[in-house]
Amino acid sequence: MHTLPDPTASGDSRSDGPRSDGPGSDGLRSDGLRSDAPETVSNPAPGNAPLVAMAPGTQMGSRSRLTAKESVFADGVFRSAVTFCAIALVASVGLIVYELIIQSHLSMSKFGFGFLTKQIWDPVGEDFGALPFIFGTLVSALVALILAVPLSIGTALFLTEICPRVIRPILSMLVELLAAIPSVIYGLWGYFVLVPVLRLHVEPFLAKYMGWTGLFSGRMYGFGMLAAGTILAIMILPIIASITREVIMAVPRQQREAALALGATKWEMLRIAVLRNARPGILGAIILGMGRAFGETMAVTMLIGNRAEISKSLFAPGNTLASVIANEFTEAVGNTYLSALVEMALILFVLTLIVNGLAGLLVWSITRGTPRALA
Amino acid sequence: MDAGIHVKDLNAWFGSTQALHGINIDMPDKQSTAIIGPSGCGKSTFVRCLNRMHETLPDTRVDGKVTVGDMEIYGKGVSAVSVRRRIGMVFQKPNPFPTMSIYDNVASGLKLNGYPNRSELDGIVESSLKKAALWEEVKDDLKKKSGASLSGGQQQRLCIARALAVEPDVLLMDEPASALDPISTSKIEDLIFELKKQYTVVIVTHNMQQAARVAEFTAFFLMGNMVEFDKTEKMFTKPSDKRTEDYITGRFG
């Protein structure tokens, strides 16, 4: 047949003739030890006689310029290099914790744990408490979740279960684009579009019909907790939707088929087979969204009204940990003032750490074993 | 030079599960040896121990002595990399490098090991592809087509050419035809028949007819033990062990 091996390269050329830098244990073991062996990969080995093309069999051990010993060394260098990168990653988190603690030391030693429960914010008298800011952070995130959760779960269900194949990539790209809009542009839009709409239309409506709850009363500025929560809701929608989607896709198909086989309608199937199984993961997605809301800075700073007060009404201006730092840090004078602001950042860091850790565990409990969808 | 494979008291583990129990075997130079046995008997693990591929999997361990020619595979100071350059391997599923052209696939073992003479690569690629009986089919688009664009059987021959280009002494083949159609399989078998004239070939197969067609010697593995090793002909006609007979006659496995 035409595909027989080329006779010139066949076994006889392998077996005859001395091998100048032969293979076998002497060649392989001494490669790195030979005094004339190349030390770097850029020098060709002098021992490597040029090969005659088509008769390659005679030079077996010499067909690579890198000796085995050099390969082992290079492997070590490579491994060290990527390990260094990983250590740098871990170190940067360590550095964040370290710097926050060092820089907030003054405030911590002066106010102690009372810092967390005091309502005072007096830069002139150098007396500070974080309670209104913690309150603002939690409440704005809560408002955001109430608005965003049903919408994002709906979107995730629609994308995975209902959406026609043609529309799916378009809709999921639109949701992704929502996540790509910078915080400051959300802020800009909120400042000039959302706030007037809230002040002129939404807030009067809420005050009229739901004012009795106490949540929607008082002066209607537009700026305030409601505005901040609304913009946060839009900002955390994509993350909750995309993680919920991942979690839903991780529910085994057999579960759905089992429900359908029992005669369930589509909605019953979703409720019984999908949502029930995905519940911990969806909870994780929600908590992750909450973590994102805690840390959002620019849009909130521009819309929340920036007043360090605790108020029951969502119409009232407030402040969050992130927004007070953004507003006051560059203008803060005095070491205690600066240190108190750094301590706010530390509180924010700890809050997001707890929340993200919890969420990570929940999401992992559902999606483990299935590859994570590409970000 | 002699490139026979001598295995003495070879044990291998996955975690705490022992996959091979004290294997002793001497496979002669420039002959082909088939390793047969039911799935899970350790035959793949065995060949992967011969070129130290076993240790690339997490949580694995090997002890014992393997000698190829005069190189001690697990000897002190012998690196896995140098072992694998002398002992080529062809895998169950064809695995050409998807980002490389046909030419680069064949040359990869040399290029990526820093082979100095680029000018000779052309000749080496050509002769390797000829040995792998693929040259005529691909010579016109060596650098145009990706290795992954070939058919399954062609891909497997490309992988054989790739292994041959680094001029190994030994060629290990782990069920090289199991993922292929009958026509490709027969091409691969013809090829093995030619290759064993130049290389010591060890071929894992679950197909006894295949073993009979291509191998002078056959080893029968069962549950991590080597039950019997003999001339293929004798093995399939007069096995000395009852278990071998049961397997060959289809009573289990």
Add this chain to the structure above:
Amino acid sequence: MTTQNIQWHRRLTNALALGVITFFALIVTVPLFLILGTVVKRGLPALNLAFLTQIPVPIGETGGGMANAIVGSLMLLAVASLIGIPLGIGSGVFLAEYGRNKYGNIVRFTADVLNGVPSIVIGMTAWALVVVTQGHFSMMAGSVALGIMMIPVIARTTEEVLLLVPQAIREAAFGLGIPKWRTTLSVVVPTAKAGIITSIMLAFARIAGETAPLMFTTLGNEFWSVNPNQPIAAMPLQIFKYATMPYDQAHAQAWTGALVLITIIMTIVIVFRLIASRGTLKGAS
């Protein structure tokens, strides 16, 4: 009769629920179009050559633009990339190739923690590290903050795409006696190239619009400055500043800045989404 009622009831519930789900999904796209629409409508009128080529003028004078902020943002992005891309890809390679153990789990967990740290907290760290040490604000400080933010995004995505490369490809290379470092750099990474590029673009998209970590590091600048050791202008900072000024002229500039910024980011996201959807492992067997 009874069963028919139940069926009717169930069918209605089904239709209602599916309708609500669909409605919710549609509502979600509304803010996107509202925001993009407003940015285009209000940003376009002031978009001209001067905006892209001139530096800001004092309020009351005509003309002026954000040229210094555009250049500043590009410089911030470039220097942040010098920090974030090598460390991110390196960490990703570590996680995928050497990190299938408890050390890897520690790095993986830390990367996820870092990914969740609010940007303003990272900005404050860069302030403490660079600004406090040097005694003045500088572009470098902002780049450090943005660079740190890039690392976990790139690391985790790189890990994922490297793990998608079939083990068989690595085995093929090992079987040829190619050492692990070569296998990783010349075989595995090229196979996953599209995915790694996508991860870099995701990181770009994430940091390009960041404002909070720049506020007390890079600070912003009304004038031309390309000195990495000095405060520098950046688009998000400039937009924020103009937005919160009480002048219509400043507001117009803010909207135009937003239009330019959003165009840059959306282009990055869409282009690389398309690349990614063409398949990371096209042709892999």
